[in-house]
Amino acid sequence: MQNKIALWALLFLALALLVLPYTNLLQSSLSKTPSGITRDMAQKFVEDDARTAYSEDAIATVSAVTQSGDQWKAEAEIELQPHSACPKLIRRHYSLMPILFVEERIVSTCEPRKPIGHRVEAIIAYAAQAPAGSYFCGFKAPVSAQEADSYCGAIDSAALTSFTQAVQGATWIVAWKYGSGTTLVALDDYANALATQ
Structure with a gap:
């Protein structure tokens, strides 16, 4: 009886050793289209394409990448001249394979829009109050120090x-730097100034 149990255990072990190496292969093939x-x-691909599609100072952010049938769908937002008075x-x-994208211009003028839906709109809403040539940053409140440092290193993140x-x-914080001063x-949401520092 013990020999039969040992034989079955040995067969089970041999089978496990044959099957285990292929589980990773099976899992990786399941995540592919x-x-x-x-x-x-x-x-x-979407990150690289969106980041390199425009000028060096453009900021690209990729939202969720989802599978749709045998294709991948993704959305990227690209901010052009992100620290100017008129970003x-x-x-x-995006749709991947074949590679296609449709571009939609969300903010293309320097006219303020209400309600504010994106940080570029927050910058535009208040940029007329700042001196020409200022360096702008816009944030959705609350602002984390990490976000401030990575997006807008010119502004003191602690302040x-x-x-x-x-x-x-x-709802929004607009910061601008002009010379050595920061405002x-x-x-x-409707571009009403609640406080200034």
Whole structure:
């Protein structure tokens, strides 16, 4: 009886050793579309394409990449001249394999729009109040120091986060640097200034 149990255990072990190496292969093939593109590959392609499509100072952000049948769908937002008084916003809708995209111009003029839906609109809404040639940054409140440092290194992130926490009801924060001075303005969704520092 013990020999039979040992034999079955040995057979089970041999079978496990034969099957285990193929489980990773099976899992990786499940995350690919029939075209052989993985989600990570699609994400990287869209990030690279959106980042290099325009000038060096453009900021590209990729939203969720989803599978649709045998294709990947993704959306990227590209901010052009992001720290100017008149930044632009483009949204690209990608479809991968074959590689296609449709470009949609979300913000293409310097006219303020209400309600504010994106940081470029917050910058445009208040840029006329700043001196020409200022360096602008716009944030959705609340602002984290990490976000401030990565997007807008020219502005003191500690002062920015402390200002954001002190103002009640602010939805957007616009910061601009001109010379050695920095100005912070808290706005609501309709570009009403709630506080200035």
